[in-house]
Amino acid sequence: MGSRKKLKGKRLKQAFFDISKNKEGIELSKExxxxxxxxxxxxxxxxxxxxTAAELYPEVVRRVEGLLGKDNRFHRAIQDYIDYRKRSDGVDLSxxxxxxxEFMSYLDIEHFLGLEGGDTLSEHGNAAQLFVKRFIGQIIHERTPSKDLLPDEYYEFAEKLSVNDIVITLNYDVVLERALEHVGKPYRLFPHRxxxxxxxxxxxxxxxxxxxILKLHGSLDWFSNxxxxxxxxxxxxQGVDGAPNDPIFNNNDKYGHFPLVDGPRNEDDPLINIYRLKNIDRFYGNFDPPAVPMILSPSHxxxxxxxxxxxxWWGWGHAGGMNLGxxxxxxxxxxHDDYLRICLYRIISNFQKVAWEQPLLDWYKNHVKLxxxxxxxxxxxxxxxRYRxxxxxxxxxYTDGFSMDAVEFLFSQSR
Structure with a gap:
């Protein structure tokens, strides 16, 4: 790591490069x-x-208490977890x-293995998990600016994206979708049509x-039917007429649900069960959101x-070799995110080892940008x-966070 540390010191503030020429000094297309x-x-x-994740937990607790007080399944799950950590690890928590x-990891194991038996409520989780997911969606929605009020760096990022680019996001929010809609750039939320x-x-x-855009952990505006x-x-x-009550799918289209995917799909494609909501303001405007969004728990x-x-995720182990950035x-x-570490390791290794010295589409591969x-x-x-x-x-x-300067750094050519 010694040589890396020396090189790192030179690179940390190196934010701008000449985008007009490649490494041979040949003029490049502007686009x-x-x-x-x-x-x-x-x-x-x-x-x-x-x-941030640290902000979410106390706000979820506050909203559950505001809805149900302190005598409910969520608080009982918290006490069970506190007792478990005390007796298993000798850790005193409040x-x-x-x-x-860590708390959601405990609940995920409990739910995935069905340890609660008949109290295993749904595919989305047990009672405590359902509270957390609903209120996480509501909190993030309330903190997300409208598509016309985002900071300028998001519009600049959206403008500079090419229709041939792929964005993998680990976030539940809809910031990028709103930025793209603001600048009028089309997008899809699934790999292939x-x-x-x-x-x-x-x-x-x-x-x-x-x-x-591939939202690997789901989205606050996605719901399963x-x-x-x-x-x-x-x-x-049972020969019963009518249909079961459902806050999304049998509610006179109150929230404007529409399929995540379009066009023909395989019958067993799990994406055909996912719907987005147009009227997400109305949905999360409920004091108690009436359904659970399709998001993976914030757990290990x-x-x-x-x-x-x-x-x-399909095929990402072969990605990177023929990409330009x-x-x-x-x-x-x-x-604890080993699954993401393996994926990024494969992508970046392919990217930096394959076709590095030869132009692709008359462009040399850019440096990895972090x-x-x-x-x-x-x-x-x-x-x-971490990224050794x-x-x-x-x-x-670049270590000054995401900003307008960071966007310039990301889309500038290093070679």
């Missing part, structure tokens, strides 16, 4: 063809006023000192130019619930160590 990968973590959304991700479904393979419909469909089937088997065990979104914004790669907010040497060294698999001879680091 980049795209084919870049952008990975967004929580740090991407913080400048828009979105809460309701105010609990770490949200199909023109025809085949027996062995599907035919991709690539007739539309649009940015691809699976429970509603199961209810319809139960009514049918979230991958066990990734099945609805597995199509988002890889950028990571506001994601510090926590040690944007984070680090204020001291210790924090910067920690970031470099990056070849820093082929990477640039």
């Amino acid at each position: 980049h063809p795209g084919f870049r990968i952008f990975v967004l973590g929580a740090g991407f959304s913080v400048p828009a006023g979105l809460p 309701i105010d000192t609990i770490d949200l991700e 199909y023109g025809k479904i085949g027996d062995g393979a599907n035919i991709v419909d690539d007739s539309r130019d649009e940015v691809t 699976k429970s509603y469909l199961h209810g319809l089937e139960a009514f049918k088997k 065990m979230k991958i066990v619930y990734a099945n609805p979104f597995l199509d988002f 890889v950028s990571i914004i506001g994601f510090s790669l926590p040690l 944007v984070d907010y680090r204020t001291d040497t210790k924090g910067k060294d920690e970031l470099i160590e 698999f990056i070849d820093y001879d082929k990477a640039d680091v």
Whole structure:
């Protein structure tokens, strides 16, 4: 790591490069063809006023208490967790000192294994998990500016994205969608649109130019119709007329739900069960949000619930080799997120090893761009160590957080 640390010191504040020429000094087209990968973590959304994970937990507790007081399943789950940590680890916790991700990990294991038996409420979780997900969605929604009131760096980022770029986001919010809508740039929220479904393979419909956004952990405006469909089937088997009550899918289209995907899909495609809401203000304007959004718990065990979104991951172990850029914004790669570490390791290794010295579409691959907010040497060294698999001879680091200068850094050419 010695040589890396020396190189890192030179690169940390190197934010601007000449975009007009490649490494051979040859004039480049002003418009980049795209084919870049952008990975967004929580740090991407913080400048828009979105809460951090540390802010979410006490606010969730406050809202549950405001709704039900302190005698409810959520608070009983908290006390069970406090007792578990005391007797298993010798750790003294209180309701105010609990770490949200560790608490949700405990609940995820309990729910995934069905330890509560008949009290295992739904595919979204047990009672405590449902409270957390509903109120996380509500809190984030309330803190998200409208598409016309975002900080300018989001519009600039959206403008500079190419319709050939792919954005992988780990965030539940809709900041990027709103920025793209503001600048009038089309996007889709699923990997491929199909023109025809085949027996062995599907035919991709690539007739539309649009940015691809893959929300690996779900979104606060996504909801599943699976429970509603199961209810319809139960009514049918029992010979009951009508349909079960449902706050989204049998409520006179109160919230304007529409499919996440469009075009033909395989019958077993889990994405066909996911719907977005147009009137999200009306939904989260309820004191108690009436349904649970399709978001993975903010826990160390979230991958066990990734099945609805597995199509988002398909083939990423081979990505990067023929891409022109890889950028990571506001994601510090926590040690417990091994599934993301493996994915990013594969992408960046492919990117930095394959076709590095040859132009693709008349452009050389850009350096890996890493944007984070680090204020001291210790924090910067920690970031470099977390991403130790990056070849820093082929990477640039910016540690002043996401901003207009960071956007310039991200889209400038290093070679």
